[in-house]
Amino acid sequence: MTKTSEDVWHRVHPISPMVRGWLAILAVLFVFGRDRVEGIFTGDVQDIPSEAIWWIVGAGSATVLIIALIFYLSWRFTRYQVTAEHVKVNSGVLFRQQRQARLDRVQAIDLGQPLLARIFGLAELKFEVADAGESAVKLSFLKLQDARRLRATILSRASGDESPESPDQPEEAERPILKLTAGRVLGATLLSGATVFLILLAAIAVTLSVVFEQPLVITGLLPVLIGIAASYWTMFSNSFNFRVSVLEDGIRLRYGLLDTRTQTIPPGRVQAVGVMQSPLWRLTGWYKVSLNVAGYGGAAGGESGGRSTLLPVGTRQEVMELLALVLPDPGTEDPMGLFHAGLEGKNDDGGFTTSPRRVRWISPLTWRRNGFVVTRTALVARSGAFWRYLAVVPHERTQSMALERGPLSRRFHAMDLVLHTTPGPVALRVRQMDNRTAVELFDLQSARAAEARKHSIGDRWRERPASRDDAARSEEDPHD
Template sequence: MSVAGPSAPAFTTDAAGTWHRVHPVSPLVRGWVAVVAVAYIFGRNAFDSFVAGDWEDEGGVSAGAPLPIIGAIIGAAVVVFGLVFFLSWRFTRYQVTDTSVHINSGVVFRQQRQARIDRVQAIDVVQPLVARAFGLAELKFEVADGGKSVMRLAFLKLGEAKRLRAAILARAAGVDMDPLAPGEVQEAPETPVLALRPGRIVGAAFLSGTTAGALIVAAGLGVAVGISGEPAILFGAFPIILGFAAGYWKTITTDYNFRLAVSVDGVRLHYGMLETRSQTIPPGRVQAVGISQGPIWRMAGWYRVQVNVAGYGADTTDSGSRSVILPVGTLDEVMTVLGLVFPDPGVDDPFAVFTAGLRGRGTGHGFVPAPRQARWLDPLAWRRNAYRATDTALLCRRGAVVRLLQLVPHERTQSLGLRQGPLMARLGLASFALHSTPGPIRPLVKHMSVANALALFAEQAKRAATARRMHAREQWLEPAQAAQQNEEVKRGD
């Protein structure tokens, strides 16, 4: 994050009485779908009646709505939707101060929302297809106490959205402002780290569980046609085929043109074909990391990396894509990503330790495995089930068919738990659960010996308490002296 220079446009944070509106074209960008839906419903009926010649029945009485009436209905719908979206735009205002973001909205029911900037967890700049045509973008950001997006501004000019993101991240980071230009910041430059080729994105989509499901369905249809002798069964399966095609299309268009970069304000992700997204995760905001590899991807040596970020929660509105920081990558690329979101692994040879977590079995590289009696409950994966505590994080390894490695920084541990069913108690086993913020990563060490589970529970509680005291700073670029003063003020309170 840097102070704006004379050659770059800057975003100036607002005084208490200064408010802004979103772009005037926003109602059109948001409302065109509703207008098209109304036009399609009435237009289709009118077209069908026109083609079938059903405008009048045999007695000469009108049997269908004439075109003028259809046009009037569509026109009225356009006016109504236009008025609703105009009022929504007219009553939506936002303000960004040095400490908070405020959004006021609502026509009948007024809504006032406020978020502390120092609690910002991640920021997205989203451009749907229609918004891209107008050069607009939606700004979404998460705060630590939200289970879903708590702030959305739609739509702003793309440059304005980027400058607004820079302003929020600057305040969240604790950047010192220039006394001669208070409040002025510009977007920090980024350094590209990796980019995924389109061929790999397409290949990963087809070498996935979707393809396995499609093959099973195809085999079932083939058997059904062969037994019944009715090829018409294939026509009945058309919705299923369309569903698989939509799944492939969604995966490819979401991950297409995936690029990862790093800057002083965090890890930046860029991806999307029709709807593009620029996502920023500030340093230290990742609560847990999960690396997975399915059996088909194992042949290609590919992995998928996901994260838990406070504020994202279990929100599935974007098909979980916002929690993915590497949709498909090689082992070297996985290690590169881990180096960005998990810069201090707490071991001397992180590559060897993480590789053992992804591919290893048994006790190699300090992992504590499940005991032999666990084979009765987990015959395929009991040798894989293990954990290792480093100086900075807990590593949880499990899974034989789908390999999983989950990492949780000690300071991000929310709570701990032990689970034991009647059969596990009979075998002297217990499972250890480490609770992070809500998200796709649910750290778990399965079927440990009771002694190891109790020891891990006690040791991890101590490590988490110590790490939280050492990593209390929320503003990652705050000067050390100011950070110390803030800590003294907190202790005084």
């Protein structure tokens, strides 16, 4: 019987286990060579008996062989398969694991190159699926060109493209639209919120030293300073060489200093958008744009935070250009005016409904900023005085809502409306609205979300409209 392309299983690159397990190799070298290296630096190099040398060599060789066997078995029992409907990965030696992702549920595809993988010309593919919470499928590692071709194949099949495929066909051409310079990334890092926190920490430390007449003890602040330094490094390394391109299969992001990553977010996969401006960034007119994408999870820091960033630092014009990509229909005739009012406006600028005047007693700095506006396609909320924040959620992406109020809010007859989408760094909260306004918004937004989901586009963005219409008719009349 002749095998079809969907019956064929493939293996990752043979040196993939070594790229993943290089820390284990370093640990072995550390265990067997630590004393000798320390002796060289301290001048206390002791002669080792010949019998002991043979034992060390034998133990080291056995350890290397065991690690090599583990690497081989790990590679030998890891296979993957790409069909017209699924991506499947089987792995594990003693404990077998089978993972499968439906192509029509693929939310984003990441192509990552850790430093060691870059040296060997390898890449890792991650396929994010809706509501997975983590990568549903991870292929570590493939040749870079193979990984790119596989990414193109999966995107093509996930889109519903019915054109014949060619295994040697190159990837779709990209149109670059944005690239951050190293100078801007460095400046944004130095003017980030970590610097604001560092200034406040220094002011508090100096004040306490004057009040208690005690000199500053830097060692007591060392853990905090290490955390701030780590924050600086994370932001700089994740934003370095940041580039944005567009193609028919969505938006492509590239970034990274030591470990590089390429993300592809297909059309219609963005669940929510957030724009933030820190206090020091107001001096330069910079903003940060974050996304909620199904499958990326809710962590706002580390790797998930970097992967949920559409623009780490950009001007207002650049922000508007990218918002036009992820929100092609903001549902208003004046999107520039709407987002300007959301980022810098107060009171009823741009048609925003804001907190009642009585709330100024509990929010003296933000009550003029807190507000919302409803467009034809999305709910937009703004908040914050020092850290300005704007959140946008399309109506069809609304998953649930809640009304919340604490003791002070009850006293002043106000409440918050919280809108839930997929987990991510973007959180839409309409703060401290009048009770009647909040309840009315809750009821109307529920109806808008239900209606919008009826008319939302399908998951397969290249599928012929006629095919969708036929599918819809078949669901309505199964006997037709």
